[in-house]
Amino acid sequence: MEKDITFTAPLPRKSAVSRSAASLRTSRWKERSLAYLFLAPSLILFGIFLFYPLLKSIYLSMYLTDPQGRVASFAGLDNFKNVLTSEIFYNSLWITFKFILLTVPPGVAVALLLAALSIQKLRFTKLFQFFFSLPMAVSVGTGSIIWMVLYHPTLSILNYALGLAGISPIAWLTDPKWALISISLMTIWLNLGFNYIVMLSGMQSVPEDLYESAKIDGSGSFRTFIRITLPLISPSLFFISVVSIISSFQSFAQIHILTKGGPMNSTDVLVYNIYQDAFINYRFGIGSAQALILFVLITALTIFQFKVGEKKVHYQ
């Protein structure tokens, strides 16, 4: 922007307007190119490692493959028809939804509660915060093995504890009634650390003086939490619900390690079903078709969350 330093004849208005319009155009153009420049690294990487493979999967979903995974013959939409008319698929879908219901609301609620309790300025607060974040340091692989021992049919310390309380032992991973609940319990534990940290970060961004003035107004801690904390951390809450739902849709390793989809297909969530089709039976066509259906489902659900959720979210 050039500054016009002249004290004699003031500029006619028209040219001033056109000049500021021109400079506005320049800055608008600058802003756009900067935006695309900032987005480029991510977009290029997504292109190579996500979108291109996705297109390739769409291509594969229209074909039948031989046991080596090579494309054998064109199938059109037959794979999709097969999936959408199979009972196994609907069973998987139902189990996936149950799994989401069992893991997401309790997981978010517990994290929220713990964050609310441990944000108070007390002695040992930092220690408690560390304890509640602990599961975040545990990977799905190692976590699954730890819980394998906890759920172990003969060594299970959980059953021993239940026994002390007079409850008969539970076949955690081998009883179809319990297997999904066991996987969910372990998944809640695994994700708790991360959920807790996000909630805590959100709560700490609430300005202190809001709490001060609430106190002066004589608002009790519960009311303050409902009236001030919750609305102000709604972005973090919204974020954590979206991410939790997506990640539970994609839970795989714990099911692969602990139950292999069993007993009696009671933990056969969609992603595990895809894995079986593609990497055990080498039916890449069917696997890809299922994966695409899953993709559409998650996308639809997320769009719905944004439509409903973002309206209620309070950004400063």
Next chain:
Amino acid sequence: MSIRAMNQTILYVVLSVSALLISFPLLFTLSSAFMSSAESASYPPRLLPSGLHWDNFHQVVQTVPVIRFITNSFIVAGAIMLGQLITGSMAAYAFAFLRFPGKALIFSLFLSTMMIPWEVTMIPNYLTVRSWHWLDSYQGLIAPFLASAFGTFLLRQYFLQLPKELFEAAKVDGCGHLRIFAQLVLPLSMPSLATLAVYSFLTNWSNYLWPLLITNKESMRTVQIGIGMLQFEEVTAWNVVMAGIIMMLLPSLILLVIGLKPLVRGITAGALKG
């Protein structure tokens, strides 16, 4: 005892019980790692070992090259973490503060990448990496994860929470977007950047399927694959497995201890009000 003191006591009890419950699986692992094999297989299960059987760790080191695995995991997870911070904060800035055509479309494109199941992209990605001769290489382990829609989304949420007045003031002072990004937004978003850094490191530290697919040489293996080499059979020496798990957990635990500080410190109200 006043009401206040009683409330505090109840709070402490609730917090302590929760802390114990949440850390129990890990405490149990730690304790089992020091048991003899007889102790770890006894019933009723023991809570504490009779002594510290350091020999279990010795057995792990003899069975698998743990140090090498840990080094590999460090290199891979560290590089991915840096990459995601750079690409994520740039993209998040564009979404939060810049106006450009196609913004909504590109944003939903970003979000949709979070929903593409990893299983869908695995085979084509394997073929891509193989055709570049990147099997058994660090770049093959790192490249596919350098951009993160999740990280972008997280940072965008935080950027949007920054007070608008700050930017108006900076713009009046004649700051361009590059300066606002580098000198205002990034320093103010340290807590969320730290969240992403820790998150990114820990999740990529635990990648399982991808390293399994593209590494064949033992010298290129990462920790997560290494753990599988401890041989899980019907008659497993759980104490040795648990010792292995503790060794492989240690780096991420240390990171959590270091990384929790910036998170817990958080954005102070003063910095926000500028």
